[in-house]
Amino acid sequence: xxxxxxxLLLIFGALLVPVLxxxxxxxxxxxLPIAGFVLVYxxxxxxxxxxxxxxxxxxxxxxxRLSRVFGYIFMIASxxxxxxxxxxxxxxxxxxxxVYAGAAIGAVFAGDLVTLFVYWxxxxxxxxxLILARRTPEARAAAMRYLIVQVGSGVxxxxxxxxxxxxxxxxAFDNIGLDGAGGLxxxxxxxxxxxxxxxHNWLQDSYPQAxxxxxxILSAFTTKLAIYALARGYAGTEELIWIGAAMAAxxxxxxxxxxxxxxxxxxxxxxxxxxxxxxxxIGTELALNGAAAHAFSHIIYKALLFMSVGAVLHRTxxxxxxxxxxxxxxxxxxxxxxxxxxxxxSVFPLFSGFVSKSMILAAVVDEGYIAVWLVLLFxxxxxxxxxxxxxxxxxxxxxDSGKRVKEAPWNMLVAMAIAAALCIGIGVYPSALYNxxxxxxxxxxxxxxxxxxxxxxxLFSALAFTVLIRSGIYPLxxxxxxxxxxxxxxxxxxxxxxxxxxxxSSTYTGLRRAAVRRAERFVYQLYRHxxxxxxxxxxxxxxxxxxxxxxxxxxxxxxxxxx
Amino acid sequence: MTENAPVAEEPxxxxxxxxDRKENVTKILRALYGVCAVLLLADLVVDRHxxxxxxxxxxxxxxxxxxxxxxxxxxxxxMRKFLMxxxxxxxx
Numbered sequence: 001x002x003x004x005x006x007x008l009l010l011i012f013g014a015l016l017v018p019v020l021x022x023x024x025x026x027x028x029x030x031x032l033p034i035a036g037f038v039l040v041y042x043x044x045x046x047x048x049x050x051x052x053x054x055x056x057x058x059x060x061x062x063x064x065r066l067s068r069v070f071g072y073i074f075m076i077a078s079x080x081x082x083x084x085x086x087x088x089x090x091x092x093x094x095x096x097x098x099v100y101a102g103a104a105i106g107a108v109f110a111g112d113l114v115t116l117f118v119y120w121x122x123x124x125x126x127x128x129x130l131i132l133a134r135r136t137p138e139a140r141a142a143a144m145r146y147l148i149v150q151v152g153s154g155v156x157x158x159x160x161x162x163x164x165x166x167x168x169x170x171x172a173f174d175n176i177g178l179d180g181a182g183g184l185x186x187x188x189x190x191x192x193x194x195x196x197x198x199x200h201n202w203l204q205d206s207y208p209q210a211x212x213x214x215x216x217i218l219s220a221f222t223t224k225l226a227i228y229a230l231a232r233g234y235a236g237t238e239e240l241i242w243i244g245a246a247m248a249a250x251x252x253x254x255x256x257x258x259x260x261x262x263x264x265x266x267x268x269x270x271x272x273x274x275x276x277x278x279x280x281x282i283g284t285e286l287a288l289n290g291a292a293a294h295a296f297s298h299i300i301y302k303a304l305l306f307m308s309v310g311a312v313l314h315r316t317x318x319x320x321x322x323x324x325x326x327x328x329x330x331x332x333x334x335x336x337x338x339x340x341x342x343x344x345x346s347v348f349p350l351f352s353g354f355v356s357k358s359m360i361l362a363a364v365v366d367e368g369y370i371a372v373w374l375v376l377l378f379x380x381x382x383x384x385x386x387x388x389x390x391x392x393x394x395x396x397x398x399x400d401s402g403k404r405v406k407e408a409p410w411n412m413l414v415a416m417a418i419a420a421a422l423c424i425g426i427g428v429y430p431s432a433l434y435n436x437x438x439x440x441x442x443x444x445x446x447x448x449x450x451x452x453x454x455x456x457x458x459l460f461s462a463l464a465f466t467v468l469i470r471s472g473i474y475p476l477x478x479x480x481x482x483x484x485x486x487x488x489x490x491x492x493x494x495x496x497x498x499x500x501x502x503x504x505s506s507t508y509t510g511l512r513r514a515a516v517r518r519a520e521r522f523v524y525q526l527y528r529h530x531x532x533x534x535x536x537x538x539x540x541x542x543x544x545x546x547x548x549x550x551x552x553x554x555x556x557x558x559x560x561x562x563x
Numbered sequence: 564m565t566e567n568a569p570v571a572e573e574p575x576x577x578x579x580x581x582x583d584r585k586e587n588v589t590k591i592l593r594a595l596y597g598v599c600a601v602l603l604l605a606d607l608v609v610d611r612h613x614x615x616x617x618x619x620x621x622x623x624x625x626x627x628x629x630x631x632x633x634x635x636x637x638x639x640x641x642m643r644k645f646l647m648x649x650x651x652x653x654x655x
Contacts, residue, residue: 256639257647329580365614373615381631397582449611456602456624463599464632466592475640481653482646490653 003048005061006039006071007106007119010078014098018091026086029094033078036105040071047111056171059111065438066292070108070228072436073296074101076422077220077303084307084415085213096129097217104221108228113161113171113186116229120157120193123222124150130214131206139209145489146206150222153192160185176233187234194226194277195270197246201485203270204254208262208319212310215262219269219306220299227276227295236283241364244281245375248274252382254484259477261309261319261395265302268345268387271379272298278376279360282367285439290359292437297352297426301344304419305391308338311408311416312395321390321477326400334408335396337416344423346388347380349454352423355430355445358454362443381461388458389465394477599625 013032020028045068049061078101088094100123107119124147131143164182165171176183195203203223207215234240248271255267272294279291311334312327313319328335344351347358357380364373407413426433434441468474528534581587606622613619620626 252635253639253642256636257643328582370615370617374617377627378631378635381628382635385632385635400583447612448609452602452605452609453611453618453624456606456622457628459595459599459602460625460628461632463595464629464636466595468633468636473640474636475643478647479650480647481650482643483648484646 002039003043003061004039005049005106005109006036006043006075007102007104007109009036009039010098010102010105011122014095014102017095017098025091025094029082029086029098030079032098033075033082033101036078037072037075040068040075043068054114056112056114056165058115059172060115061109062111062173063109065436066228066231066288067108069292069296069436069438070224071105073224073299074105074108074221077101077217077299078105080300080303080307080415080419081213081217081220083418084216084310084412086411087409088211088213090133093130093133093211093214096126096133097214100126100130100217101221104225107225111173113157113164113173116173117154117157117161120189120225121151121154123225124154127218127222130218131210133214134209134211136209142206142209145486146202149192149202153189156185156192157189160187160189173232175235178234178237178239187237190226190229190233191243193222194230194273195223195247196243196277197250198485200247200251200270204263204266204484205486207266207269208260212314216303216306216310219265219302223269223273224295224299227273227280227291230277231280231288231291235280235288237281240277240281241369241372242281244274244277244279245372246274247271247277248379249375249382252379252386254482255386256382256390257475257482259321259479259481261321261324261391262306262313264321264386264391265305265309268305268383269302271383272302272345274379275357275360275376278364278372282360282363282369284363284367286359286366286443287363289434289437289439289441289443290356290361290363293356293359293433294353296433297344297356297423300419300422300426301341301352304337304341304416304423305345305387307412307416307419308334308341309391309395311412314412315405315408316403320479321394322479324395324401324403325398326396327403327405328396329400330404331396331407333413334416335392337413337420338392338396340420340423342388342392344427346384346458347454348458349446349451350424350427352426352433354427354454355433356426358445358450359443377457381457384458384461385465389462 010032013028016028017025043061043063045063045065047059047062049059051058051060078098081097081101082094085094085097103119103122103126107116107123110116110119128143128147128150131139131146160182161171162182163185164176164180167180167182176186178184178187192199192202207218210218230240251267251270251274255264255271258264258267276291276294276298279287279294281287309319312324312331315331316324316327318324340351344353347353361373361376361380364376408416430445431441434443465474603622603625606625611618617623
């Protein structure tokens with residue numbers, strides 16, 4: 001039995017990529033995730049690789065059902081990413097993608113927080129090259145902002161694990177919980193990578209700036225690694241239910257008015273994570289199964305959607321809704337694949353989202369969180385609007401932009417076809433997914449009542465879309481951007497640097513000068529009166545002392561007589 | 564934004580597609596209305612096993628989807644008033 005960390009397989013494998021060329025490189029890159037998948041399948045359960053360091057036992061390879069399901073899906077995502085990027089010649093970008101995927105897989109199999117931290121930072125550093133590889137000034141700026149946020153998350157994780165080590169004497173990566181400062185810091189580190197509300201905007205800022213192939217890879221790993229980490233460390237933490245509900249709801253408004261289709265998908269990614277976070281917060285076996293299952297199907301259909309929009313960007317040079325439309329005429333296969341992805345994310349029966357998201361919703365109702373359930377239902381209707389309809393409609397149908405391009409390259413079509421087949425395969429035969437979930441599954445999504453209510457929700461939302469668009473109420477696509485929390489560090493911070501800080505600093509300098517002058521005068525006065533030559537520091541002759549004693553006695557006598 | 568030069572437009576694109584014809588779009592819309600009507604009828608026939616009180620309301624999911632969508636779109640449209648900026652807002 002080979003007991004080798006599957007993450008390291010990809011990382012070491014990536015080192016050979018720049019050396020190989022042509023078909024050999026392609027074959028090597030395809031072989032790595034396939035071999036990795038087999039390795040994940042073969043590994044026995046347990047702590048397979050222990051190392052002693054810093055007086056701690058580090059578990060480099062912990063295999064259990066939770067880590068294995070994430071191991072599988074990460075290998076599948078790597079394979080899809082490799083096939084989709086086979087036409088890319090830049091070895092650096094291809095190697096970075098494999099190192100990034102390997103780091104995420106390594107993190108999933110990490111049994112302690114120190115190992116997790118090392119892989120956590122490696123995902124940040126490797127992935128930034130996928131954004132830089134776009135080679136535009138916007139991408140470079142976004143890459144730097146992305147890197148600062150990601151490394152910041154790692155620093156918080158490191159601080160948290162050190163505090164926790166002091167508090168508990170252990171760096172094991174099991175249930176952590178919010179008690180104690182260490183737990184809070186680690187929670188925050190996970191929360192940044194998971195794009196919690198208000199910590200989310202790095203995602204919408206950076207993913208649409210990456211290369212066509214880079215965004216597909218990015219969409220799979222970073223945030224789902226955070227989902228895994230939350231499921232491992234904070235299952236059943238009630239705060240997550242509310243955070244997740246907010247996260248599922250707010251991005252849909254932004255997605256609806258966003259023009260860049262890849263940014264629409266980034267908002268939609270954020271919203272899907274919200275469902276998983278709610279599942280982790282509920283923390284029952286059904287809910288955690290739902291979160292893992294939803295992460296699994298989500299990675300595939302989200303990659304599929306990014307691949308289809310990426311293919312359009314690759315062929316037309318734009319992903320802006322205002323510039324697209326009518327592309328079904330020249331990219332029919334891409335259109336069909338995009339619709340399959342859209343149907344999956346919208347949770348149509350027989351598609352993958354239906355069998356995974358419904359587990360989370362069922363668990364929410366079981367635990368009696370009716371308000372949260374209503375929010376998630378609203379968010380589900382919203383998903384249909386911006387992902388289910390908006391992406392395919394404004395890209396491939398709607399107003400014909402007149403663009404006539406070639407169909408996507410064959411390797412992109414193959415990757416999309418595999419992803420689409422998996423979306424339908426999971427939807428039609430859910431037990432394949434249910435069998436690899438962390439806990440035994442006793443759940444049937446295909447009841448009459450569930451299929452009917454889901455179709456009602458979706459088709460009446462589609463009806464609303466039709467009515468709104470035909471009556472002209474639906475907001476037009478416009479060549480604009482919308483403010484989000486990145487405003488604080490892209491605009492307010494610049495205002496502080498350029499205007500408020502110089503203004504403040506000149507005020508500060510003035511105040512400081514005045515204060516210094518005052519202090520100097522005080523010291524001078526002190527010196528004048530109490531210094532060596534000061535009137536109050538002079539040594540007095542004995543005679544004057546006698547005189548003052550006489551004055552005092554005189555005064556005393558006077559007072560005595562007055563009484 | 565150009566990453567790949569677009570392929571030259573094919574001159575013989577005078578062809579009309581099935582969806583270019585208005586009557587076909589109307590057909591699709593009629594199909595949607597028809598399906599919605601069937602789903603409303605099914606609501607009366609199928610026992611939905613409501614687990615929450617609110618679900619027991621007739622046509623609950625259809626109403627929630629429709630009203631929720633309208634509220635979503637109107638709110639998002641309103642948000643544009645506050646959040647929308649020119650494309651080069653961050654560029655200067």
